[in-house]
Amino acid sequence: MALDDSALVAAIADMDEDVALELARGALNDGCEPQHILDLCRAAMDIVGARFEQGEYFLPELMMAGEMLEQIGAMVKPLMLAGEADAAASAGPVVMIGTVHGDLHDIGKNIVTFMLEVNGFKVVDLGIDVPVKTFIDKIKEHQPVVVGLSGFLTLAFDSMKETVDAIAAAGLRDSLKIMIGGGQVDETVRAYTGADAFGLNAMAAVSLCQEWLGRAKAA
Amino acid sequence: MTDTVQTPEAKAAYDARWARVMDCVQLRRPDRMPIGMQPTFWLAKYGGMTCRELMYDYERTAAVAERAILEFEPDCHSPMFLASASGRALEAMDFKQLQWPGHGVGDNQPFQYLDREYMKADEYDEFLEDPTGFYFRKYLPRVAGVFEGLDELPTLPGMYYTRLVMGSRAFAKPAVRQALERMVTAGEEAERLFNRHMAFENKMTALGYPASYMFSSISPYDYIADYFRGAKQIMTDLFRRKDKLHQMLEKVRIIITRTTIEAVKASGNPFVFIPTHWAPDSFMSDQQFMTFWWPPFRQMLLDLIAADIIPIPMWESDCTKRLEHIADIPAGKCIYWFERTDMVKAFEVLGDVVALRGNLSPSMMTTGQPHEVDAAVKHLVDNVFNKGGSLILDCAFGIPDETPVENVRAMFDAARKYGG
Numbered sequence: 001m002a003l004d005d006s007a008l009v010a011a012i013a014d015m016d017e018d019v020a021l022e023l024a025r026g027a028l029n030d031g032c033e034p035q036h037i038l039d040l041c042r043a044a045m046d047i048v049g050a051r052f053e054q055g056e057y058f059l060p061e062l063m064m065a066g067e068m069l070e071q072i073g074a075m076v077k078p079l080m081l082a083g084e085a086d087a088a089a090s091a092g093p094v095v096m097i098g099t100v101h102g103d104l105h106d107i108g109k110n111i112v113t114f115m116l117e118v119n120g121f122k123v124v125d126l127g128i129d130v131p132v133k134t135f136i137d138k139i140k141e142h143q144p145v146v147v148g149l150s151g152f153l154t155l156a157f158d159s160m161k162e163t164v165d166a167i168a169a170a171g172l173r174d175s176l177k178i179m180i181g182g183g184q185v186d187e188t189v190r191a192y193t194g195a196d197a198f199g200l201n202a203m204a205a206v207s208l209c210q211e212w213l214g215r216a217k218a219a
Numbered sequence: 220m221t222d223t224v225q226t227p228e229a230k231a232a233y234d235a236r237w238a239r240v241m242d243c244v245q246l247r248r249p250d251r252m253p254i255g256m257q258p259t260f261w262l263a264k265y266g267g268m269t270c271r272e273l274m275y276d277y278e279r280t281a282a283v284a285e286r287a288i289l290e291f292e293p294d295c296h297s298p299m300f301l302a303s304a305s306g307r308a309l310e311a312m313d314f315k316q317l318q319w320p321g322h323g324v325g326d327n328q329p330f331q332y333l334d335r336e337y338m339k340a341d342e343y344d345e346f347l348e349d350p351t352g353f354y355f356r357k358y359l360p361r362v363a364g365v366f367e368g369l370d371e372l373p374t375l376p377g378m379y380y381t382r383l384v385m386g387s388r389a390f391a392k393p394a395v396r397q398a399l400e401r402m403v404t405a406g407e408e409a410e411r412l413f414n415r416h417m418a419f420e421n422k423m424t425a426l427g428y429p430a431s432y433m434f435s436s437i438s439p440y441d442y443i444a445d446y447f448r449g450a451k452q453i454m455t456d457l458f459r460r461k462d463k464l465h466q467m468l469e470k471v472r473i474i475i476t477r478t479t480i481e482a483v484k485a486s487g488n489p490f491v492f493i494p495t496h497w498a499p500d501s502f503m504s505d506q507q508f509m510t511f512w513w514p515p516f517r518q519m520l521l522d523l524i525a526a527d528i529i530p531i532p533m534w535e536s537d538c539t540k541r542l543e544h545i546a547d548i549p550a551g552k553c554i555y556w557f558e559r560t561d562m563v564k565a566f567e568v569l570g571d572v573v574a575l576r577g578n579l580s581p582s583m584m585t586t587g588q589p590h591e592v593d594a595a596v597k598h599l600v601d602n603v604f605n606k607g608g609s610l611i612l613d614c615a616f617g618i619p620d621e622t623p624v625e626n627v628r629a630m631f632d633a634a635r636k637y638g639g
Binding site: 015017056057058059060063064067102103104105106107110153154155157158184185186188189192200201 | 323329334502621
């Protein structure tokens with residue numbers, strides 16, 4: 001039976017996990033193109049993102065959407081040609097993200113990473129408690145267009161400032177934008193650290209990246 | 220250590236400070252705006268110590284905490300010795316839920332909680348059927364090394380009459396015996412910490428300085444989210460395991476309320492500090508908040524109030540959208556401490572229901588100048604206290620660890636300059 005595209009999109013967007021997984025599994029068993037399933041997931045995430053921005057959805061819905069996409073992704077990947085999977089993984093501009101040194105918190109960073117990825121950005125996640133030098137080395141290696149610095153504790157203010165200063169000292173500042181977020185971050189902290197912008201939530205991070213890249217949506 | 224005798228002057232000062240705070244609780248005008256002080260690792264900065272020294276050196280930490288209280292003369296202070304000097308007790312327990320200086324983080328970094336799934340998704344029923352058994356066999360060995368071995372204990376309510384006799388063999392198992400011996404050793408260190416904390420607080424009382432509270436508690440939802448399921452898991456439980464979550468909320472509400480009442484009564488201080496974690500506007504929808512978070516916590520607040528306890532919920536992050544909901548409690552019985560919620564807005568909604576505490580911004584306190592701190596205090600005095608708000612001035616969530624000392628001095632100076 002042919003997949004009802006709108007039903008799968010609606011199931012994901014409406015947080016109906018069981019139906020979403022059943023529809024995706026059934027469609028793949030019936031020979032549906034894996035890429036088509038991924039496209040529908042993307043369409044569903046557009047709705048989830050819009051509902052988040054409108055204040056209808058919150059973190060739990062983002063987390064559930066992530067869970068559904070992860071499971072559908074696990075079904076799809078074995079069916080894709082190796083080249084397709086690699087192409088999909090390497091597509092899009094690079095955003096580098098990490099929790100600054102001294103801070104071990106990762107929940108906010110992980111949610112931002114997820115939302116950036118579903119919006120078409122390739123995210124290089126450096127993890128938590130990331131030393132300044134690691135940021136510099138990885139920026140040189142991956143050449144990101146945006147660097148996101150995450151931190152929950154107040155000690156992160158100084159760690160963010162050190163990281164931004166080091167990026168500038170390495171001559172890399174003009175080639176990228178820096179956004180910060182998490183915990184107590186506000187305009188005062190943005191000014192203190194020298195970052196280009198701060199965001200209060202994951203969709204703000206997506207919007208900043210889209211704005212800086214001059215487009216409504218990433219590829 | 221010798222006991223400090225309270226002079227008549229110190230008693231008068233204590234009574235005046237206590238009355239100032241209680242006037243706020245009861246929505247009466249105090250003689251001047253009270254000031255709260257809640258440092259943790261800021262004491263290390265203030266005292267020229269490392270965070271590690273602060274956590275391990277009982278006597279130096281007590282001396283620094285005393286010096287801070289004597290310099291700033293707060294109307295109420297947190298049990299700052301206990302909150303800071305837990306390193307030896309944590310080590311004795313082989314505590315796994317925190318990383319602290321020398322144990323996962325550097326000597327000059329604060330302790331940090333490790334968000335993990337300490338109770339798995341399929342263990343709700345096990346907890347619900349027998350919380351204590353679940354604690355012994357699963358939870359405790361996961362959160363502290365001293366409890367490893369307790370998982371070999373039998374189901375205790377399954378033992379009865381002569382079964383108890385043979386059942387007691389379990390206590391002789393090598394792993395159980397080792398756990399019990401390590402628990403005794405850990406308990407002895409915790410007792411030393413507690414006794415030093417009590418000696419510190421008794422001295423502060425004798426010198427005229429009341430404690431803000433002596434015991435902390437938690438909301439039922441946060442208890443499950445933070446310390447059992449973990450952040451990611453609790454958010455998916457809102458969809459996948461609604462019924463189990465509701466059952467566990469009800470079960471732990473009763474347990475938390477009972478233990479909170481017992482501990483607060485034993486402490487002799489009627490206040491209880493309740494930092495909240497999952498209530499903020501951005502963390503869940505209004506419907507989720509009113510379905511899962513607020514009803515069990517509201518009932519807990521009502522039960523504490525009925526037991527003559529004064530709750531101090533600390534509403535973390537921005538809870539502006541929750542204000543109308545959390546106003547639904549008896550008037551004059553609580554202090555609501557706000558972190559990022561706009562205090563003027565909170566005053567508008569809650570001014571005739573609760574005392575307010577807070578909320579100088581952490582970014583301003585840590586990166587700003589004294590004149591900016593002065594202006595921020597004046598803003599709160601002009602727009603809340605001088606308009607009739609029962610405001611206890613404080614930082615957003617205690618004094619941020621990195622705050623320059625001159626900014627804390629500016630905070631207290633400004634509070635006395637503008638707040639009567």
